[in-house]
Amino acid sequence: MLLLLSSCRDQAQDNNTLVFWSSSNPEEIKFTSQYIDQWNLANPSQPLMFQPVPEGQSSEEVILAAVVGKTTPDIYANMWQGDVEDFASSGVLVPLDTLDGFLAFLYERCDSLVIKEITSQDGHIYQIPWKVNPVMMMYNPLLFEQAGVDGIPKNYTSYLEAGRLLKLQQHWLGISEVNAIWWQRFFNFLPLYYAASGGAPLVENGKAVFDNEYGIAVFAFLQQIYTRGYFPREQMKGQSDPFLAGRVASSFTGPWTIEYNDRFKPEGMEFAFQEVLVPDGFTGPVYTYGDPKNIVIFNTCKDPEKAWQFLQTLLSPEADSDFLTLSGQFPRRKDIDTNPLFSEFLQAHPKILPFARQAKYVRGMDSAPYMKEVLDIISQEYEACVVYGLKTPEEAIRAAAKAVDLLYIHL
């Protein structure tokens, strides 16, 4: 009665082919298969096979199911940085820093801050940064102008003031996700927190460290927005996109919106991007959340060295340039804005330039376990404090920090 699934995996095991899973994004599929084909041509005795990650509720779930069912690929290219530590501490990933030439390659690709960010709690490195999609503030300059706002607001006070003016015109200042689901913080709390704190971590050494002035300031700011009625609580789904319909003047989003907007925007509409908002009197570079996706090698892989060799071709500057051109997503490189290889694409797509500059100042996710749950805990307090105004920012942040500490108490 056992229906054995004949997966490509079984075939692969028969003839030392390595299996590579990418996301199901069509451009990424195109990019990856191109490089896999190239590799297979050059290395016929060490073939690689490519599959987009199987469909499921979320790719994280699919990967976990694969680990549980012992059907993991050898290389996986779309792992959210926040998940890596959970897999690493369970012993299912290959420590990449033990592979030949890895560290040298890594230091060339990324700066020391990024490397510190991706180093695991046991000192090893289990992931290689692949791409980032920085979250920035998208705005409709015409709506702001019409409302009489002087320039585009950059800090909390001027943004709130703009909100007041826009409300008089019956427009929403912006819109953001309000549910208590962990990933929805990617587009409100997290980027603002990173901006205000200059990229400070959420947790460190098994304790919450976000209960500081920045966490509280961000909660307070966002709470004000909802209390004063500048952002709607309803998500306006099932109707046309509120930004494109000119009903909201701003939102926090990533570079993927550019293509979507260009395709669906009405005649004459403009949109542009700038860094997310910072507290008044802020100085220094504005950080944001980068939604980093990284590549890992599972320890079921029979030949990690070979896998790493392939990855070097996939992550070379030329490959990165191809990737950027094909998908509009940024490779996480320290020279993204200086390397001439990328400038051609950037010149040709001026709208994406702000993201390129921002890509140097992104924070990913702390290398600690349970990051999804940490974000969930923050989201619970976010819902109660920011969206429903039932708690003060101090109470909410304290409660979240306490819950996170409780979570880590058994580590």
Next chain:
Amino acid sequence: MKNNRTISSYLLISPYLLHVLVFVLFPVGFSLFLSFHEWNIIGPMKYVGTANYEKLFQDQYFIKSLRNTLVFLMIHIPLQIIIALGLAVILNEKLWFRAFFRGAFFMPVVVSGVVVTILWQQLYGFEMGSINTFLMWLGFEKVGWLIDPVWAMPSIAIMATWKNVGLYVILFLVGLQSVPKSLYEASELEGATRWQQFWHITLPVINPTVIMVMILSTIGGFSLFIEPYVMTGGGPLNSTLSSVLYIYKQGFFYYHMGYAATLGLVLALIILMVVFIQRLVIERKPT
């Protein structure tokens, strides 16, 4: 001859013994074992003593889920009994088209809970749902059925009543039809009003059915999963977080298998206790 028969007996029950050993006895024991550990399935198991239990007693979300269940039951059970009994009493009379009405009431019972949930999620829609549209047509204000923390769980309770009432109409009907007509006729001769008839003849007979409705509904209330999972994700403000949904989150979202097992264990005990108390308090011997 006898020995052969005995062998056959054991052969006949052997699948059951094997099945219950693997899928009932072992899980109960393993549940207990697991509750003293922390495990995320893919890594090693870690012994943590009573830490999971300590966490559980401080767990505001678990407590909230129990309170939510209480809200659900307090609306669902009375509504269910009153409507089901009322409809059954009516259907008990000599009327045309009884089969049609019975069939109509029973329709939501056979349909999958998923269908009902998806359907009602749209009916309850704030901007464009049929219920709010109807309310506005009558001149009332829109209600945030699923987005208002006060209304969310009651909305689910109403939907659950709609889904299940048909079944209990049938059950009450069976009970009602078992009352001999002579009893009613005799009491009428003695001058009893319809209300007195109901109270003294009908109710005692259907009392067992009422108890059964209560117990089944209670167990159902503690088993809510699909409804909050699809309609609200447990929100807003965790007002629709059901205990099973919480166990699911802990076990299959955060992969805290040990803690999830602990929750399951404690919840099962609570359910058994509640049902036991219900039987004690409500059971009345028919006169």
Next chain:
Amino acid sequence: MRKTILYILLGLFAFAFLYPFIWMISASLSEERSIAHVTLWPVAFSFNHYIKLFQSIPIARSLFNSIFVASLVTFGVLVFSSMVGYALARHRFRGRNLIFYFLLFTMTLPFQLTLIPNYILMVEFGWTNSFAALIIPGLLNAFAIILFRQHFLSIPQDLIDAARIDGCNEFRILFQVLWPVSVPTLITVGIITFMTIWNDVLWPIIVIREENLMTMPQLVTLFAVGGRSLGQIGMKLASATLLALPIIIAYLIFQKHFIQSMAASGQKE
């Protein structure tokens, strides 16, 4: 006069129970932007949602999966539960009463208790993402056993004795002699088991992650909750309609049996 009021009441309730289904079907056949205007009939009639639905998820496949799993489990339950019911009802052996009381006890155990460990068993057996996980744990259930036992208690002993004299072994007695006279019970247990397995969503969600193996309620649930429906109400309603259709059709044909089975199940509680 009084009767008129009763008819009106019944009519209102019947409407309340039937209208949402009609709305669902009509809305699923209307253009997305017109759904808000649907009252009784489709507005801006279109099959679009169904077409896109079939293109997005393997819904036909999931229907097959559900039918396959539910049928197999129902057959297994009928076979195994009748076996145990027969032994408990008409055989004498050591431990018979103990097992019967144990059976009653297991019926009170809430599933919340065994959910997580059963999942872990599936993992250890390697049954996740396979039909085995959906079928094997459901092959026996205490309720069915009790119904069969109840029924077999009422069978005249002569029937069994005659068969024994003819030289039938116990299994032949059960399946060739007793089953034919147990048709109502078989139908009741069959319908209840089939419906229960068909409608179960939590267990498949936990053990099956691969879309091609999902049961129909499971696939529709995940479709409605996940981002694949892209927030399109029409598609969600179309998937719900498709899910409801097989059961509604079966119900309209076998209405009496459905109602009788459910009623019987309630009485035995």
